[in-house]
Amino acid sequence: MLPSRTALALALALTGVACGNDVGPGGSAQLAFVRYTADGSQSEIYRTDVFGAGALNLTRGAGLEWIPAWSPDGRRIVFSSSRGAGNEIYVMNAGGSAVTRLTDLVGPALCPSWSPDGAKIIFERVVGADAEIFVMNVDGTDTTRLTNNPRPTYRCPVWSPDGAHIAFVSPDLSGADEVFLVDADGGGETDWSNNPGRLDDEPAWAPDGTKIAFFSDRDGVGGIYVMNVDGTGLAPLITTPGVNRCPSWSPNGHMIAFTSSRDGTYQIYVANADGTAQRRVTDSPEFDVCPRWRP
Numbered sequence: 001m002l003p004s005r006t007a008l009a010l011a012l013a014l015t016g017v018a019c020g021n022d023v024g025p026g027g028s029a030q031l032a033f034v035r036y037t038a039d040g041s042q043s044e045i046y047r048t049d050v051f052g053a054g055a056l057n058l059t060r061g062a063g064l065e066w067i068p069a070w071s072p073d074g075r076r077i078v079f080s081s082s083r084g085a086g087n088e089i090y091v092m093n094a095g096g097s098a099v100t101r102l103t104d105l106v107g108p109a110l111c112p113s114w115s116p117d118g119a120k121i122i123f124e125r126v127v128g129a130d131a132e133i134f135v136m137n138v139d140g141t142d143t144t145r146l147t148n149n150p151r152p153t154y155r156c157p158v159w160s161p162d163g164a165h166i167a168f169v170s171p172d173l174s175g176a177d178e179v180f181l182v183d184a185d186g187g188g189e190t191d192w193s194n195n196p197g198r199l200d201d202e203p204a205w206a207p208d209g210t211k212i213a214f215f216s217d218r219d220g221v222g223g224i225y226v227m228n229v230d231g232t233g234l235a236p237l238i239t240t241p242g243v244n245r246c247p248s249w250s251p252n253g254h255m256i257a258f259t260s261s262r263d264g265t266y267q268i269y270v271a272n273a274d275g276t277a278q279r280r281v282t283d284s285p286e287f288d289v290c291p292r293w294r295p
Helices: 005-013
Strands: 030-036 043-049 055-057 065-070 076-084 086-093 109-114 120-127 130-137 155-159 165-171 177-183 200-205 211-216 223-228 235-238 244-249 255-260 267-272 287-293
Touching (some): 030 065, 043 065, 065 287, 086 109, 120 155, 165 200, 200 244, 211 244, 235 244, 235 255, 255 287, 267 287
Parallel strands (some): 065 109, 109 155, 223 244, 244 287
Antiparallel strands (some): 030 287, 043 055, 076 086, 109 120, 120 130, 165 177, 200 211, 211 223
16 A cells, blocks of 8 residues: 555655675665655665665654665764754664764754765755755764755755766755755856756765765656756666656666555665666565665
8 A cells, every 4th residue: 555645755855783794786775765664654764785685774763764865885864853842853873773863952853964075964954934044064063054044944955976066856946846956055056957847856876976966856756867967968777667766776876676556555766876676675564765875
Protein backbone atom coordinates (compact mmCIF):
# COMPACT_ATOMS: atom_id res chain seq x y z
CA MET A 1 0.00 0.00 0.00
CA LEU A 2 1.33 3.42 -0.96
CA PRO A 3 1.58 6.13 1.68
CA SER A 4 -0.76 9.07 1.30
CA ARG A 5 0.28 11.81 -1.11
CA THR A 6 0.42 14.28 1.79
CA ALA A 7 2.64 12.00 3.86
CA LEU A 8 5.01 11.43 0.94
CA ALA A 9 5.22 15.15 0.16
CA LEU A 10 6.07 15.89 3.81
CA ALA A 11 8.64 13.11 3.95
CA LEU A 12 10.42 14.22 0.80
CA ALA A 13 10.24 17.96 1.40
CA LEU A 14 11.88 17.98 4.84
CA THR A 15 13.95 16.18 2.35
CA GLY A 16 31.09 2.85 13.66
CA VAL A 17 30.97 -0.11 11.16
CA ALA A 18 33.74 0.07 8.59
CA CYS A 19 33.28 -0.68 4.91
CA GLY A 20 36.20 -3.08 4.88
CA ASN A 21 37.05 -4.27 1.37
CA ASP A 22 33.47 -4.88 0.24
CA VAL A 23 33.32 -2.53 -2.74
CA GLY A 24 30.60 -2.55 -5.37
CA PRO A 25 30.62 -1.33 -8.98
CA GLY A 26 29.79 2.18 -7.76
CA GLY A 27 33.04 2.35 -5.79
CA SER A 28 31.37 1.72 -2.40
CA ALA A 29 28.99 -0.98 -1.25
CA GLN A 30 26.77 0.89 1.21
CA LEU A 31 23.89 3.35 1.21
CA ALA A 32 22.22 5.33 3.98
CA PHE A 33 18.51 5.99 3.49
CA VAL A 34 15.31 6.98 5.29
CA ARG A 35 12.55 4.46 6.07
CA TYR A 36 9.12 5.95 6.79
CA THR A 37 6.02 4.30 8.19
CA ALA A 38 3.15 4.21 5.71
CA ASP A 39 1.43 7.23 7.29
CA GLY A 40 4.64 9.29 7.38
CA SER A 41 4.48 9.81 11.15
CA GLN A 42 7.72 7.98 12.00
CA SER A 43 11.03 7.56 10.22
CA GLU A 44 14.48 6.14 10.87
CA ILE A 45 17.84 6.27 9.11
CA TYR A 46 19.05 2.91 7.86
CA ARG A 47 22.19 1.63 6.22
CA THR A 48 22.16 -1.15 3.66
CA ASP A 49 24.40 -3.02 1.28
CA VAL A 50 23.78 -2.02 -2.35
CA PHE A 51 23.50 -5.72 -3.16
CA GLY A 52 20.44 -5.96 -0.86
CA ALA A 53 22.10 -7.81 2.03
CA GLY A 54 19.86 -6.49 4.81
CA ALA A 55 19.18 -3.07 6.32
CA LEU A 56 20.40 -1.83 9.72
CA ASN A 57 18.45 0.76 11.73
CA LEU A 58 21.00 3.36 12.82
CA THR A 59 18.85 5.83 14.75
CA ARG A 60 16.01 4.10 16.63
CA GLY A 61 14.63 7.49 17.59
CA ALA A 62 11.19 8.56 18.77
CA GLY A 63 10.16 10.84 15.94
CA LEU A 64 11.33 11.77 12.49
CA GLU A 65 14.94 11.04 11.54
CA TRP A 66 15.65 12.17 7.99
CA ILE A 67 17.90 13.47 5.23
CA PRO A 68 21.23 11.73 6.03
CA ALA A 69 24.51 12.95 4.55
CA TRP A 70 27.84 11.14 4.80
CA SER A 71 31.04 12.85 5.87
CA PRO A 72 33.63 12.87 3.07
CA ASP A 73 35.64 10.15 4.83
CA GLY A 74 32.53 7.92 5.20
CA ARG A 75 32.91 7.64 8.98
CA ARG A 76 30.01 9.82 10.12
CA ILE A 77 26.48 10.76 9.12
CA VAL A 78 24.84 14.12 9.72
CA PHE A 79 21.04 14.22 9.75
CA SER A 80 17.92 16.11 10.84
CA SER A 81 15.85 14.84 13.76
CA SER A 82 12.73 15.79 15.70
CA ARG A 83 13.85 13.73 18.74
CA GLY A 84 14.36 16.85 20.84
CA ALA A 85 12.42 20.09 21.01
CA GLY A 86 11.83 20.84 17.33
CA ASN A 87 13.93 19.76 14.36
CA GLU A 88 17.68 20.04 14.84
CA ILE A 89 20.88 18.78 13.20
CA TYR A 90 22.64 15.76 14.73
CA VAL A 91 25.72 13.73 13.82
CA MET A 92 26.54 10.08 14.52
CA ASN A 93 29.14 7.50 13.68
CA ALA A 94 28.48 5.32 10.63
CA GLY A 95 27.25 2.50 12.88
CA GLY A 96 24.76 4.71 14.77
CA SER A 97 26.84 5.36 17.90
CA ALA A 98 27.93 8.66 19.49
CA VAL A 99 24.85 10.65 18.47
CA THR A 100 25.57 14.33 19.09
CA ARG A 101 23.28 17.34 18.69
CA LEU A 102 24.93 20.14 16.71
CA THR A 103 22.28 22.87 16.63
CA ASP A 104 20.03 24.51 19.20
CA LEU A 105 18.28 27.19 17.18
CA VAL A 106 15.03 29.10 17.02
CA GLY A 107 13.32 27.55 14.00
CA PRO A 108 13.76 24.07 12.47
CA ALA A 109 17.17 23.09 11.09
CA LEU A 110 16.95 20.69 8.14
CA CYS A 111 18.72 19.13 5.15
CA PRO A 112 22.38 19.15 6.29
CA SER A 113 25.25 18.53 3.89
CA TRP A 114 29.03 18.29 4.42
CA SER A 115 31.58 20.49 2.68
CA PRO A 116 34.00 18.49 0.49
CA ASP A 117 36.89 19.15 2.89
CA GLY A 118 34.83 17.89 5.85
CA ALA A 119 35.28 21.16 7.79
CA LYS A 120 31.78 22.66 7.44
CA ILE A 121 28.14 21.64 7.39
CA ILE A 122 25.58 23.57 5.38
CA PHE A 123 21.88 23.35 6.18
CA GLU A 124 18.45 24.92 5.84
CA ARG A 125 16.96 26.80 8.77
CA VAL A 126 13.44 28.21 9.04
CA VAL A 127 13.56 31.86 10.11
CA GLY A 128 10.08 33.24 10.71
CA ALA A 129 8.11 32.50 7.57
CA ASP A 130 11.23 31.94 5.46
CA ALA A 131 13.83 29.21 5.04
CA GLU A 132 17.41 30.37 4.60
CA ILE A 133 20.78 28.65 4.16
CA PHE A 134 23.25 28.57 7.05
CA VAL A 135 26.74 27.13 7.44
CA MET A 136 28.56 26.00 10.60
CA ASN A 137 31.65 24.18 11.74
CA VAL A 138 31.31 20.40 12.05
CA ASP A 139 31.14 20.71 15.84
CA GLY A 140 28.16 23.08 15.60
CA THR A 141 30.08 26.27 16.35
CA ASP A 142 30.28 29.50 14.35
CA THR A 143 26.85 29.30 12.68
CA THR A 144 26.63 31.88 9.88
CA ARG A 145 23.71 32.86 7.68
CA LEU A 146 24.64 32.52 4.00
CA THR A 147 21.48 33.79 2.29
CA ASN A 148 19.22 36.72 3.07
CA ASN A 149 17.00 37.15 0.05
CA PRO A 150 13.41 38.09 -0.79
CA ARG A 151 12.22 34.67 -1.90
CA PRO A 152 10.50 32.74 0.91
CA THR A 153 12.40 29.48 0.69
CA TYR A 154 16.01 28.42 0.25
CA ARG A 155 16.29 24.70 0.95
CA CYS A 156 18.19 21.45 0.38
CA PRO A 157 21.67 23.01 -0.08
CA VAL A 158 24.50 20.79 -1.36
CA TRP A 159 28.11 21.76 -2.04
CA SER A 160 29.80 21.12 -5.37
CA PRO A 161 32.68 18.60 -5.19
CA ASP A 162 35.25 21.39 -5.46
CA GLY A 163 33.53 23.46 -2.74
CA ALA A 164 33.18 26.50 -5.02
CA HIS A 165 29.40 26.41 -5.50
CA ILE A 166 26.21 25.39 -3.76
CA ALA A 167 23.08 23.99 -5.37
CA PHE A 168 19.77 24.59 -3.60
CA VAL A 169 16.03 24.68 -4.24
CA SER A 170 13.91 27.84 -4.25
CA PRO A 171 10.75 29.09 -6.01
CA ASP A 172 11.09 31.13 -9.19
CA LEU A 173 8.86 34.07 -10.14
CA SER A 174 6.08 31.64 -11.13
CA GLY A 175 6.14 30.13 -7.62
CA ALA A 176 7.43 26.75 -8.82
CA ASP A 177 10.55 25.31 -7.20
CA GLU A 178 13.72 25.42 -9.28
CA VAL A 179 17.32 24.35 -8.73
CA PHE A 180 19.56 27.39 -8.23
CA LEU A 181 23.34 27.70 -8.06
CA VAL A 182 25.21 30.18 -5.88
CA ASP A 183 28.87 30.79 -5.12
CA ALA A 184 30.07 29.33 -1.82
CA ASP A 185 30.15 32.83 -0.30
CA GLY A 186 26.48 33.42 -1.19
CA GLY A 187 27.04 35.56 -4.28
CA GLY A 188 26.43 34.99 -8.00
CA GLU A 189 23.03 33.33 -7.71
CA THR A 190 21.53 31.86 -10.90
CA ASP A 191 18.36 29.92 -11.75
CA TRP A 192 20.11 26.82 -13.06
CA SER A 193 17.23 24.50 -13.99
CA ASN A 194 15.15 27.41 -15.41
CA ASN A 195 11.89 25.52 -15.93
CA PRO A 196 9.09 28.01 -15.11
CA GLY A 197 5.84 26.55 -13.83
CA ARG A 198 7.23 23.06 -13.19
CA LEU A 199 8.88 21.48 -10.16
CA ASP A 200 12.64 20.87 -10.08
CA ASP A 201 14.07 19.52 -6.81
CA GLU A 202 16.65 17.31 -5.04
CA PRO A 203 19.90 18.31 -6.80
CA ALA A 204 22.81 15.85 -6.64
CA TRP A 205 26.27 16.77 -7.96
CA ALA A 206 28.18 14.22 -10.01
CA PRO A 207 31.49 13.37 -8.29
CA ASP A 208 33.49 15.13 -11.04
CA GLY A 209 31.38 18.28 -10.64
CA THR A 210 30.41 18.50 -14.33
CA LYS A 211 26.74 17.47 -14.02
CA ILE A 212 23.81 17.58 -11.63
CA ALA A 213 21.08 14.97 -11.40
CA PHE A 214 17.74 16.20 -10.07
CA PHE A 215 14.05 15.38 -9.72
CA SER A 216 11.57 17.09 -12.03
CA ASP A 217 7.89 16.73 -12.87
CA ARG A 218 8.42 18.10 -16.39
CA ASP A 219 7.40 14.68 -17.73
CA GLY A 220 4.02 15.04 -15.99
CA VAL A 221 4.73 12.21 -13.54
CA GLY A 222 8.05 12.78 -11.81
CA GLY A 223 11.45 11.51 -12.88
CA ILE A 224 15.20 12.00 -12.63
CA TYR A 225 16.97 14.22 -15.15
CA VAL A 226 20.59 15.17 -15.61
CA MET A 227 22.14 18.35 -16.99
CA ASN A 228 25.61 19.81 -17.35
CA VAL A 229 26.54 22.46 -14.80
CA ASP A 230 26.75 25.04 -17.60
CA GLY A 231 23.04 24.47 -18.33
CA THR A 232 23.47 22.43 -21.51
CA GLY A 233 22.74 18.79 -22.28
CA LEU A 234 19.45 18.32 -20.40
CA ALA A 235 18.40 14.66 -20.66
CA PRO A 236 15.92 12.31 -18.97
CA LEU A 237 17.77 9.69 -16.94
CA ILE A 238 15.20 7.61 -15.02
CA THR A 239 11.60 8.62 -15.74
CA THR A 240 9.55 5.42 -15.91
CA PRO A 241 7.94 3.36 -14.57
CA GLY A 242 6.36 5.05 -11.53
CA VAL A 243 7.67 8.15 -9.75
CA ASN A 244 11.48 8.22 -9.57
CA ARG A 245 13.32 10.73 -7.37
CA CYS A 246 16.08 11.37 -4.76
CA PRO A 247 19.15 10.67 -6.96
CA SER A 248 22.54 9.99 -5.38
CA TRP A 249 25.72 9.33 -7.37
CA SER A 250 28.12 6.58 -6.44
CA PRO A 251 31.61 7.79 -5.39
CA ASN A 252 33.16 6.89 -8.76
CA GLY A 253 30.23 8.32 -10.75
CA HIS A 254 29.42 5.01 -12.44
CA MET A 255 26.05 4.44 -10.75
CA ILE A 256 22.99 6.25 -9.38
CA ALA A 257 20.88 5.30 -6.36
CA PHE A 258 17.28 6.54 -6.31
CA THR A 259 13.78 6.07 -4.92
CA SER A 260 10.98 4.64 -7.06
CA SER A 261 7.30 3.81 -6.61
CA ARG A 262 7.27 1.40 -9.58
CA ASP A 263 6.51 -1.73 -7.53
CA GLY A 264 3.72 -0.26 -5.42
CA THR A 265 5.73 1.04 -2.45
CA TYR A 266 8.56 3.54 -2.44
CA GLN A 267 11.82 1.56 -2.37
CA ILE A 268 15.52 2.09 -3.08
CA TYR A 269 16.96 1.18 -6.47
CA VAL A 270 20.32 1.51 -8.20
CA ALA A 271 21.20 1.88 -11.88
CA ASN A 272 24.14 2.60 -14.11
CA ALA A 273 24.88 6.30 -14.49
CA ASP A 274 23.22 6.27 -17.93
CA GLY A 275 19.99 4.88 -16.42
CA THR A 276 20.44 1.30 -17.62
CA ALA A 277 20.48 -1.90 -15.52
CA GLN A 278 18.00 -0.64 -12.92
CA ARG A 279 17.50 -2.99 -10.00
CA ARG A 280 15.76 -2.92 -6.63
CA VAL A 281 17.81 -2.83 -3.41
CA THR A 282 15.26 -2.67 -0.55
CA ASP A 283 12.06 -4.65 -0.09
CA SER A 284 10.08 -3.20 2.81
CA PRO A 285 6.36 -3.03 3.63
CA GLU A 286 7.02 0.60 4.63
CA PHE A 287 8.55 3.14 2.24
CA ASP A 288 12.23 3.89 1.69
CA VAL A 289 13.48 7.22 0.34
CA CYS A 290 16.49 9.56 0.17
CA PRO A 291 19.37 7.14 -0.51
CA ARG A 292 22.87 8.52 0.05
CA TRP A 293 25.88 6.60 -1.26
CA ARG A 294 28.70 6.10 1.23
CA PRO A 295 32.04 7.63 0.12
